Amino acid sequence: MYLKTFGCQMNDADSxxxxxxxxxxxxxTTSDPKxxxxxxxxxxxIRWKAEHKVYSMLGTFKDIKKARPDIIIGxxxxxxxxxxxxxxxxxxxxxxxxxxxxxxxxxEMISRVQAERCKVEETNFFDxxxxxxxxxxxxxxVRAFVNIxxxxxxxxxxxxxxxxxxxxASRSSAEIVDEVKSLAGCGVKEVxxxxxxVNSYGNDLGGDxxxxxxxxxxxxxEGITRLRFTxxxxxxLSDGLIEAFGEIENLANHLHLPVQSGSDKVLAAMKRGYTAxxxxxxxxxxxxxxxxxxxxxxxxxxFPGEEDSDFQKTLALMKEVVYDSAFSFKYSVRPGTAAAKLxxxxxxxxxxERLASLQSLxxxxxxxxxxxxxxxxxxxxxxxxxxxHSSFLTGRTSGNKVVNFAGADEFxxxxxxxxxxxxxxxxxxxEVLHLN
Ligand code: 5AD
Ligand code: SF4
Numbered sequence: 001m002y003l004k005t006f007g008c009q010m011n012d013a014d015s016x017x018x019x020x021x022x023x024x025x026x027x028x029t030t031s032d033p034k035x036x037x038x039x040x041x042x043x044x045x046i047r048w049k050a051e052h053k054v055y056s057m058l059g060t061f062k063d064i065k066k067a068r069p070d071i072i073i074g075x076x077x078x079x080x081x082x083x084x085x086x087x088x089x090x091x092x093x094x095x096x097x098x099x100x101x102x103x104x105x106x107x108e109m110i111s112r113v114q115a116e117r118c119k120v121e122e123t124n125f126f127d128x129x130x131x132x133x134x135x136x137x138x139x140x141x142v143r144a145f146v147n148i149x150x151x152x153x154x155x156x157x158x159x160x161x162x163x164x165x166x167x168x169a170s171r172s173s174a175e176i177v178d179e180v181k182s183l184a185g186c187g188v189k190e191v192x193x194x195x196x197x198v199n200s201y202g203n204d205l206g207g208d209x210x211x212x213x214x215x216x217x218x219x220x221x222e223g224i225t226r227l228r229f230t231x232x233x234x235x236x237l238s239d240g241l242i243e244a245f246g247e248i249e250n251l252a253n254h255l256h257l258p259v260q261s262g263s264d265k266v267l268a269a270m271k272r273g274y275t276a277x278x279x280x281x282x283x284x285x286x287x288x289x290x291x292x293x294x295x296x297x298x299x300x301x302x303f304p305g306e307e308d309s310d311f312q313k314t315l316a317l318m319k320e321v322v323y324d325s326a327f328s329f330k331y332s333v334r335p336g337t338a339a340a341k342l343x344x345x346x347x348x349x350x351x352x353e354r355l356a357s358l359q360s361l362x363x364x365x366x367x368x369x370x371x372x373x374x375x376x377x378x379x380x381x382x383x384x385x386x387x388x389h390s391s392f393l394t395g396r397t398s399g400n401k402v403v404n405f406a407g408a409d410e411f412x413x414x415x416x417x418x419x420x421x422x423x424x425x426x427x428x429x430x431e432v433l434h435l436n
Contacts, residue, residue: 058093153168158339190381243289245289254324330351397428403420418431
């Protein structure tokens with residue numbers, strides 16, 4: 001099987017489940033689609049480019065299918081969910097379209113295509129989380145992602161996610177803890193809890209436990225040295241969660257808190273449910289509890305009606321927070337969303353200009369925040385050997401920063417103390433301290 005994943009961590013986790021399902025069917029993965037009997041794309045439609053890439057990649061498989069008609073080509077994820085059987089019309093050499101709630105059905109879908117040589121589409125939504133499929137741990141064997149809630153009820157006006165991933169549905173805390181225990185039993189040390197908005201965890205479970213309660217339970221699982229989560233919606237960031245950063249020692253020193261814009265007018269048009277001031281208040285509270293916490297964000301420039309004065313407010317907010325890192329995007333219309341009906345589109349060249357100035361400001365901030373780590377000793381979870389030199393290792397600090405340092409591959413999968421000796425905007429450099 002050749003499996004290509006587009007987009008977010010949610011898709012990475014789904015792909016990991018697909019790998020597990022396939023390995024249960026004795027199907028190995030290959031890195032070259034030409035060698036594969038099954039080609040699967042796990043797609044993303046959150047931004048225009050992501051969707052565009054999927055269709056152009058599918059086009060390149062046409063010749064492979066012509067040469068080997070028995071090959072099975074399938075598409076899942078958000079583009080599949082949105083387009084459903086329309087995809088068969090656009091891509092006639094496609095065999096399977098599976099939606100975001102249907103990953104667990106893939107083995108049956110593949111068997112049906114093999115037996116009947118027909119096209120199969122399953123894109124129905126389920127109200128409750130679908131049957132449990134464990135994801136495989138990451139390649140390093142010590143990190144794993146665990147879904148705790150799927151879907152989103154927020155309907156931010158620019159966003160396609162609620163339409164393609166359905167309404168929020170939380171998994172029971174007992175099931176989540178069992179999964180984490182089983183991962184810890186396989187040697188996993190770092191778990192990232194995943195959800196479009198983890199802060200809504202438990203709202204649909206009738207008062208079982210909320211997100212801070214779940215964090216405490218997972219943090220207590222023996223063997224879990226580091227706990228992360230993403231994504232946290234600023235409007236739902238509770239005092240309980242902020243306090244959790246003070247109380248839970250193995251909770252990583254990082255929070256991804258996407259602000260999107262610094263202008264209250266734009267935030268209201270996006271239906272984000274907070275203001276720049278209320279966001280800043282939470283950042284201050286957090287830094288009281290964890291003064292050196294790394295904070296990252298997502299930013300959208302060029303939302304309809306964004307004037308230069310609004311954009312200046314975004315830059316001003318960034319200067320106030322000084323983010324450790326930021327993912328930034330030009331707004332792209334997602335058909336069917338509320339913002340698709342808005343007037344006052346920002347011209348593309350102006351979006352590009354704003355994006356460039358936002359990114360250049362962020363680069364300065366990343367440099368400042370990374371330089372502040374120089375001279376400190378960071379506990380680094382070693383993820384693998386470096387891409388350029390095999391005598392270099394790469395890993396991440398608790399604050400989610402990449403660190404490169406000299407070392408032997410026996411350290412892969414371990415948490416080692418590293419003295420930070422240098423930095424750039426993108427990464428830290430260090431020296432491993434001797435383990436006693
Ligand atoms: N245009 C541009 N960026 C978007 N995002 C979501 N929808 C859009 C869109 N229509 C960005 C947001 C979100 C991140 C995952 O993708 O910043 O936080
Ligand atoms: Fe999209 Fe908003 Fe839900 Fe995030 S919270 S997935 S941006 S609708």
